[in-house]
Amino acid sequence: MVQLNNGITLFFSLLVEAIPFLLLGVLFSSLLLLFVDEQRLLTLIPKNVVLAALMGGLIGFLFPVCECGNIPVARRLLLKGAPTALAIGFLLAAPTVNPIVFWATWIAFRDQPEIVFLRVGFTLVIAVLVALIFSVQTDSRPLLQDHLSRLMPAPVQPGEKPPGSGFQTADLLRSGTFLVQSPGQVVSLDAALVQTWASSSRSLRMRLGLMLDNMVLEVRELGAVLIVGSAIAALVQVIVPREVVLSLGQGPITSILAMMTLAWVVSICSTVDAFFALSFASMFTSGSLLAFLVFGPMVDLKNISLLLTVFKSRTIIYLFALVAQLTFLLTLAMNLYGN
Amino acid sequence: MVINSYPFPGRASAWPWQSLLDALMLLLWAAVLLRFSLTGQLYLLIHPDYAGLVYLALVILLGLGLGRLNQLRRSWRGGQPRPRSQDHNPLLPRQLTTSLLLAVAVFGLIYSPRPFNSQTAFQRGITDVLGQTRSRPQRFSVSTNPADRTIVDWVHTLHVYPEPDAYTNQPVKVTGFVTIMPGWPEHQFMISRFVLTCCAADAYPVGLAVDLPAGTAAPKADSWLQVTGQMTTVILDGKRQVAIGSARLTAIPEPRTPYAY
Numbered sequence: 001m002v003q004l005n006n007g008i009t010l011f012f013s014l015l016v017e018a019i020p021f022l023l024l025g026v027l028f029s030s031l032l033l034l035f036v037d038e039q040r041l042l043t044l045i046p047k048n049v050v051l052a053a054l055m056g057g058l059i060g061f062l063f064p065v066c067e068c069g070n071i072p073v074a075r076r077l078l079l080k081g082a083p084t085a086l087a088i089g090f091l092l093a094a095p096t097v098n099p100i101v102f103w104a105t106w107i108a109f110r111d112q113p114e115i116v117f118l119r120v121g122f123t124l125v126i127a128v129l130v131a132l133i134f135s136v137q138t139d140s141r142p143l144l145q146d147h148l149s150r151l152m153p154a155p156v157q158p159g160e161k162p163p164g165s166g167f168q169t170a171d172l173l174r175s176g177t178f179l180v181q182s183p184g185q186v187v188s189l190d191a192a193l194v195q196t197w198a199s200s201s202r203s204l205r206m207r208l209g210l211m212l213d214n215m216v217l218e219v220r221e222l223g224a225v226l227i228v229g230s231a232i233a234a235l236v237q238v239i240v241p242r243e244v245v246l247s248l249g250q251g252p253i254t255s256i257l258a259m260m261t262l263a264w265v266v267s268i269c270s271t272v273d274a275f276f277a278l279s280f281a282s283m284f285t286s287g288s289l290l291a292f293l294v295f296g297p298m299v300d301l302k303n304i305s306l307l308l309t310v311f312k313s314r315t316i317i318y319l320f321a322l323v324a325q326l327t328f329l330l331t332l333a334m335n336l337y338g339n
Numbered sequence: 340m341v342i343n344s345y346p347f348p349g350r351a352s353a354w355p356w357q358s359l360l361d362a363l364m365l366l367l368w369a370a371v372l373l374r375f376s377l378t379g380q381l382y383l384l385i386h387p388d389y390a391g392l393v394y395l396a397l398v399i400l401l402g403l404g405l406g407r408l409n410q411l412r413r414s415w416r417g418g419q420p421r422p423r424s425q426d427h428n429p430l431l432p433r434q435l436t437t438s439l440l441l442a443v444a445v446f447g448l449i450y451s452p453r454p455f456n457s458q459t460a461f462q463r464g465i466t467d468v469l470g471q472t473r474s475r476p477q478r479f480s481v482s483t484n485p486a487d488r489t490i491v492d493w494v495h496t497l498h499v500y501p502e503p504d505a506y507t508n509q510p511v512k513v514t515g516f517v518t519i520m521p522g523w524p525e526h527q528f529m530i531s532r533f534v535l536t537c538c539a540a541d542a543y544p545v546g547l548a549v550d551l552p553a554g555t556a557a558p559k560a561d562s563w564l565q566v567t568g569q570m571t572t573v574i575l576d577g578k579r580q581v582a583i584g585s586a587r588l589t590a591i592p593e594p595r596t597p598y599a600y
Contacts, residue, residue: 002458009452013384013539015443016375019368020392023399107389108537212406216361219403224436227443233540242462279540282463 007238014230014279018272021104022226025271026218028100030211042080049085053131056089057124060098070094075310078144085135092323093127095270095297096120105293108274115286118334119293126294126326133322143315145308222269229268233279245283252335255288256328263296270297287335295327358411360437365404367444372397374448382596383452385538454597455533456561457518460544485509485570490532491599494545503572503581511547511583512567514591518546519560523575526551527582528558530566535598542598548575548582558588563597565589 041059046052056077060070074091078084095101097120109115134143141149236245249255259280268276273296277289299320307316372393375381381390485506488496490513497506518529531546549566550573551557558564571584 002456005453006455006459008450009383009455010539012375012447012450012452015447016372016381016384016393017389017538017540019372020389020396020399023396027399108541111536209410212403212410215403216365216407219365220361220433220436220440221431224431224439227439275538275540278537281541282543 003238007234010237010279011230011234014233014275015226017107018104018226018230018275019223021100021271022222022269023219025100025269026215026222030214030218042077042082045082045086049083049135050128050132052083053085053089053128053135054124056086056091056131057093057097057127059090060094060096071307071310075148078310079148083135084137084143085131088134088319089127089131091127092130092298093123096123096294097127101270101274101297104271105274108278109281109289112281112286114338115290115293118290122290122294122327122330123297125330126298126323129326130319130322134319143311145310145312148310225269226272229266229273229276232266233276237279242283245280249280249284249288252285252287252332255285256291256331256335259284259288259292260295260324260327263292264300266296266300268296273297285335287331287333287338290334291327291331294331295323298323298327355411355414357433357437358407360441362404362407362411364437364440364444365400365407367441367448369397369400369404371444371447372400375452378451379595380452382598383454383539386535386600387596389537452539454593455539455542455544457516457531459542460518460529460531460533460546461520463542463544486512489513489599490515490530490545490547491534493547497581503570503579506570506581507572509570510567511570512565513547513583514563514565514594515546516593516597517558517560517562517564518544519557525557526553526555527573527575530564530583532599533597535600545599548573548580549586550582550584551588552585555586555588563591563593565591 044055046055070091073094074087077087077090102116102120105116105119106113137143248258259277263273266273266276273293277292280292281289304316307319311319375384376390376393376397381393385393488511493511493513513530515530515532518531520527520529528549528551529546530549531544533542533544535542547566549568550571566583566586566588568583568586570581572579573582573584574580575582
């Protein structure tokens with residue numbers, strides 16, 4: 001009974017600490033979705049492929065979207081002719097390298113600031129490396145699902161003005177949301193990607209309405225995942241004997257593998273995953289906590305269905321394998337040489 | 340997700356159950372946070388520094404819920420048709436996510452969180468506290484008067500300079516809850532506190548051994564006490580350790596904020 005009470009208290013503690021960050025993340029991503037003209041981004045892409053990858057990784061700092069929001073954005077980037085390096089860099093880094101996630105991680109781990117900074121550092125290193133590997137393939141079409149690659153323009157060199165930059169739309173960060181204004185005119189999702197509409201014609205009230213819709217939708221989906229994640233964290237604390245968790249969590253290799261598996265399964269949103277990791281902080285090695293924080297936002301179960309809307313399954317397997325290996329190596333180095 | 344203005348006027352009057360449930364769910368969650376804040380149970384869950392964030396979340400939830408209701412009201416009055424959203428490629432079925440959020444919100448309105456107790460302290464490894472805390476306590480001031488030190492201050496001081504004899508006969512006055520340690524003699528127990536840096540998830544226990552004078556009844560586990568006495572050195576678990584000797588116990592009510600920070 002005491003155990004149950006502790007578990008439930010822990011569960012609510014995680015929820016109450018995480019909900020503000022979830023809401024802030026949702027608020028920001030919805031604001032940007034509708035009020036920011038991000039089209040200019042594509043005109044600023046550097047020529048150098050490393051810089052393009054790095055820029056992709058850092059765009060998240062301007063546009064805080066968590067991992068559910070960033071896949072549709074990466075898809076639109078690719079469709080608009082952005083270089084593969086930029087899109088992959090964005091895909092992998094944006095959920096972690098952004099102010100809200102940084103703040104949440106700081107609050108959870110202010111006792112161990114190295115975790116906060118290494119989380120950002122490792123994420124950028126992995127994102128840029130993987131982006132560079134993928135950018136060897138200059139034409140990104142073979143990586144993508146057939147129905148998308150058919151819609152793709154020919155590859156654009158970085159720095160060149162991308163096609164479609166004349167659009168006055170704010171659809172780049174729109175989390176897969178599409179608007180049909182006139183009744184009866186239904187536009188399919190992928191057709192909408194290459195279709196234009198004037199965002200300026202949308203009234204403020206309409207924008208606010210759409211923003212509210214998007215926020216409620218994201219709160220519902222991410223909130224439910226947060227509840228499941230918090231329940232798992234609480235259950236592990238309460239049910240699994242301390243000795244078992246400790247023996248798993250103290251090994252430099254087993255702890256990393258365990259936390260990476262957990263990251264993959266739990267699929268908790270990146271704005272709040274720091275609190276989840278925190279509940280394991282006293283029992284797991286710092287490297288394994290980092291592995292959770294770096295790997296989780298890049299790769300998890302709920303991402304797969306979203307990623308499959310963009311990439312061919314073989315691309316996703318390569319992507320996952322590369323990210324997993326790099327995360328493992330970097331965090332193992334931290335476990336072995338960090339202290 | 341596809342959002343489109345509802346194109347079929349004839350069907351637009353269908354009662355928008357999902358929007359209603361959304362509004363209910365958001366307002367219930369605002370109510371849960373309000374309840375935790377008003378009852379002070381919030382401090383059992385998170386560090387007081389972050390209470391402001393919870394109030395902010397409360398306001399956002401309230402705004403979203405009321406916004407949703409307002410949309411409903413306007414569409415019900417037959418104004419501009421409300422854009423209707425459909426999930427594109429939802430992560431989980433909408434019914435599942437909504438019912439999960441609603442159910443946990445209702446539970447949160449009923450359930451009262453309990454502060455962690457000695458069993459949790461033991462589970463989280465209070466045995467290795469003396470001089471071995473996981474992290475540095477945030478609030479540490481070298482108080483010149485030993486009687487002003489809290490349990491956290493003592494544990495930190497011991498961490499810096501662990502020799503038990505250095506503290507002999509220093510006066511001690513601390514408050515905490517009782518943890519009965521397995522394998523310890525009957526006249527010895529641990530007076531303990533949980534330290535919070537963020538939320539209950541990272542609460543870790545710290546404690547000081549207490550050595551009762553002969554003939555004193557051992558206190559009940561988890562009862563809250565003020566312990567006064569003088570530091571002395573005892574042998575516990577085969578190690579020389581500092582303990583509060585000739586201890587006098589005063590029962591106190593459980594504090595509103597039972598954790599140390």
